[in-house]
Amino acid sequence: MPLFNQSIRRKIVGIALGLIVLMLVTAILSMVMSSQVGVLLDELTNRYIPAYGDLARANIRSLERSVALRRMVMMKMQESSDEEAYAARLKEFEEADRRIEEETSGARKLINAIIDDTRTPSDNAALARIDIRIETAVSELRRAMTEDHAKLLKQIDAKQMADARGTLEHLDALRDRFNQNIDGIRTDMLKQVFASTSTVIGHQHQAIIISGIVTVLAAVVGFVFALMVSSGITRPVRLLLAGTREVEAGHFDKAINVSTQDEIGELAAAFNRMIEQLRQNERIRETFGRYIDPKVVQGLIDRPEVAIEGQRRVMTIMFSDMSGFTSMSEGMTPRGLVKVMNHYFTVMSAPIRNHRGVIDKYIGDAIMAYWGPPFIEEDEPALLAGIAAIDMADQVPALQKQLPDLLGIRAMPAPCDLRIGIATGEVLTGSIGSELMMSFTVMGDAVNLASRLEAVNKVYGTRILIAQATADAIGSQLELREIDRLTVAGQSVPQAIFEVMSKAHGLSVPQESLRAHYAEGLAAYRAQRFDNARTAFNAALESVPGDGPSRTMLARIAQFEANRPAADWDGAWRMDSK
Structure with missing residues (x-):
């Protein structure tokens, strides 16, 4: 059976499943590309940059070795040689020499790990040349320094200070040449770091672009698919909504055309029955509203x-x-x-x-x-x-x-x-x-x-x-x-x-005068000052001729003058009839 003739539940589930599949495809593709970028970032962070750092520290260790050597010479050149201090300087010299070996070995190990890793693109030929250059620079330094160091120690022991200075200068020249070689290697290594960084950035941009394209395609496909399926739902819903608004406005004479066989079609049929019932109830309400x-x-x-x-x-x-x-x-x-x-x-x-x-x-x-x-x-x-x-x-x-x-x-x-x-x-x-x-x-x-x-x-x-x-x-x-x-x-x-x-502030001037005179007359009436009361009530009638209460009170005053009220009279009038 075609999808558009299914129930609303199946339509919605179909739309949801299609969107979920598109989302999964997009997510898997993003994860794969992100993992590739992660590998490149890991190589850059854990190999390229540490290797460059090892080479930089090799320069520093070379300078530390040279400083330790000079301190050894200074200990020997003193008149009273301090063997204990000389031994300490010798130990510093040997430690610096060992650290040079460690730093260069660490750099070579990281470089070879980059070359051996087939997951990432890298300039393996350039890295191999850097490795060879590091090995050559260290070997030359080791061979020349070993010979000159032994010679320097013999000259110092023999108190041949002039020859010792020459040998020391030669050692400095060897150190400078080694540092120059390492600086050149570092420069080339830095180029490799920059190249790796550019590769990472390029892959990141590529991943973002591809993910964006796939996401847009998924959104377009999902939207078109959802639009096609939902159009069969929204059209009868809009008709139902329009009918509901008519009912809300009190119009019960418009039925809804039932065009689908799904739940909305059943709802529209029930809505039409409800309208008919409301129409009958409204007629009843209008009829009984009169009673x-x-x-x-x-x-x-x-x-x-x-x-x-x-x-x-x-x-x-x-x-x-x-x-x-x-x-x-x-x-x-x-x-x-x-x-x-x-x-x-x-x-x-x-x-x-x-x-x-x-x-x-x-x-x-x-x-x-x-x-x-x-x-x-x-x-x-x-x-x-x-x-x-x-x-x-x-x-x-x-x-x-x-x-x-x-x-x-x-x-x-x-x-x-x-x-x-x-x-x-x-x-x-x-x-x-x-x-x-x-x-x-x-x-x-x-x-x-x-x-x-x-x-x-x-x-x-x-x-x-x-x-x-x-x-x-x-x-x-x-x-x-x-x-x-x-x-x-x-x-x-x-x-x-x-x-x-x-209403408030609605009295005319005569009415204001009437009320004031009447209040005056009423007070005199209750105090049994009937002459004063008569005068006030007559003044009230002058303000508004024909005022009923004033006439009534004047008639009562006439009665009381003929037959005075009791001594305990409270000023109230009693109505014996309804």
Whole structure:
């Protein structure tokens, strides 16, 4: 069976084996050539250079021999001859003479070893001549020096100093001639060292060039072979990658053409089946995403134990309601009412989603939403809920203009507006319901308080009211106004409630004046200085005519003037109804 129709495993193994064979050939060739260069380097290091060194030391030993000889003569020329010192000088002389023989013999032995080694190219004729010249120079030196040395000793013993000086000069001349011969031999030997060095360098360059050529050829052959084999792999892989990117982008409508019978072909077929399943899942997700917030769905997928076990978390809860809904719905057909409510929920849900809130449910014309872990960080819920409420309130004017057009009427039978209550506190999160149906929701006092605050807006004529804990969490990040201290139905401890007026630094000059006068009036009201409070609240109404909280507080002052509060009154107002 042709290689290209094999499995991916066999294709990859074939490519790997081919590359390994090429690498082995290149490595063996490099090792052979490197070993040849190693032999040449060994000969240069252990034979040529040491032989040259031996000849150089032979010159030095010759000078040492001459110095020892002169010291012997000087010992004999003294008036009182020191035989012990003379014997020591004689020993030095003989040692120097012996070392000359050793150095020249060592050089000749190394030269003959080079000549006998057939593994390396060398100028054997030139080396043989050098060997003969060394032998001749040493023999001549030995023969002449032996005769003159004996003569010199006899002359010294006979006190023939003039004749001794002549003989000594003749010995110096013999030494100089020997050194000249050795210098000439060293010069020729140095040429052989240079020649051997050039041979080593040449072989090194040759080895590098040949290894480079073989490596390039191996790389080219391996690359061509790998390209031919891998092209059958990479093309379907690229198609698979392109399909994966389409899926990553959320496009599930493009299948991959299966063109091979190997593992990639099987993978492409499985990928097509996966796309079909994802397409079905996406349709399910889109369908149920209209009924369950996508954040909840994803959160339950990531952490299913949260739905089963439930958790206690600090969250911010929002309740939103459309004022005037009851009177407005009485004159509408069911179709018109559904159309209005769908548009209303669409407009009001967008700010909640945009600010990462989770819509828990729609209750009639009301919206329940919450912010908190694990969907957002713990320090963000209150601020995000407040900003979402402001954005929802900003949609009211446009919504009021759109509703008549939706219904095909000139004007709405009753004005519509928005009321929002927000509270922060510990709640229980989890799946609540029966064995037949479950709902992931939140429960707790904060939920009840948010619902009560939404209704309290009717009392104060406000749109957005928040509890004390929410105001503390927001701080100065939004513009707030304390409205009252209130005990809602179901609670016994009063707490301050605040109106969200705008985003940070978003108040106009009249609104700033309103807030300042209202705070002044609220302080006087709690201190039961009702005349001062009335004056401050009226000033607030002058800043912003029609301000609901100011009107409410003026009405209460009128009640208290007719019926004074108890002596232990704490300045809080109690709501007995929901």
